[in-house]
Amino acid sequence: EKGRGESVWLAFFLCDVLRRFTELAERLDDYQFAAECKRTAARLRESIEANGWDGDWYRRAYFDDGTPLGSASNEECQIDSIAQSWSVLSGADDPQRARKAMESVEQRLVRWQSRIIQLFDPPFDKSAVEPGYIKGYIPGVRENGGQYTHGAIWTAMAFAELGETDKAWELFDLLNPIRHAADPDGVARYKIEPYVVAADIYSVPPNIGRGGWSWYTGSSGWMYRLIVETLLGLNLEVDQLHLTPRLPTSWPSLKIHYRHHNTFYHITVTRVASDIGAQLLLDGKAIEGSTIPLVDDGVEHRIDCDIHASTGY
Numbered sequence: 001e002k003g004r005g006e007s008v009w010l011a012f013f014l015c016d017v018l019r020r021f022t023e024l025a026e027r028l029d030d031y032q033f034a035a036e037c038k039r040t041a042a043r044l045r046e047s048i049e050a051n052g053w054d055g056d057w058y059r060r061a062y063f064d065d066g067t068p069l070g071s072a073s074n075e076e077c078q079i080d081s082i083a084q085s086w087s088v089l090s091g092a093d094d095p096q097r098a099r100k101a102m103e104s105v106e107q108r109l110v111r112w113q114s115r116i117i118q119l120f121d122p123p124f125d126k127s128a129v130e131p132g133y134i135k136g137y138i139p140g141v142r143e144n145g146g147q148y149t150h151g152a153i154w155t156a157m158a159f160a161e162l163g164e165t166d167k168a169w170e171l172f173d174l175l176n177p178i179r180h181a182a183d184p185d186g187v188a189r190y191k192i193e194p195y196v197v198a199a200d201i202y203s204v205p206p207n208i209g210r211g212g213w214s215w216y217t218g219s220s221g222w223m224y225r226l227i228v229e230t231l232l233g234l235n236l237e238v239d240q241l242h243l244t245p246r247l248p249t250s251w252p253s254l255k256i257h258y259r260h261h262n263t264f265y266h267i268t269v270t271r272v273a274s275d276i277g278a279q280l281l282l283d284g285k286a287i288e289g290s291t292i293p294l295v296d297d298g299v300e301h302r303i304d305c306d307i308h309a310s311t312g313y
Contacts, residue, residue, distance in 0.1 A: 119151045231246050
């Protein structure tokens, strides 16, 4: 309210923004700005580790008076998923702390039986703290302790970045809207369209599993990125395709037909034994690294990509 509060998760997010601007500034030979970004990110990381860790997870924020939010000491909102996910996604984390934080997310916020991933828990209801408009929602709805799908998708991405590939795919299965309406009971519980992504799913009785705001482009956009970029491992950068596939252990292979303007690239990803040399082939010729140069020549091309484990290329 008075502008003196601090957000831990946004500090992680800013570290990621600064890292990306550092790369951009260096490409443009603006080394002074790149150095400033690096210094600011380093100070932020030090501040996060000194002030943001709660013992088993990172706190979400601080109020104007210094009261923590997202702490075990809170009556409500003891743990928030976004700070933990972005501790991983930003790359600004202490690796041991980040892994412990994500373990806490799985224990406290992933509700496998209900098929939801809560934003935080417990929801706001009667405590004295005033976190803003989210407290205006009833407990378990939207940001107030329900599944806020934006944040839930970041949870799946973070587990994938930690190398927990099978778990990331299992979380995607929880997020997949069609799985919420797989039988008549599911349809009656979910109540909204099962072919689009819902912005939120309720987490408190009697409406556990009921979908909220549907046709929501923010969550659907992040879901697309989770599937295509994080799990299937297709990342486009101008005219280069970076391949970092993460296959669940139950999948021996994967085929993708990728169109670059008017040219098709037929990609086959195959899991191979650890003692076999992994290869990346473009039209039968070996390529170093994991990046395919794309050419719009109207000729169909074949890409063969081997992976040794489900954690990536």
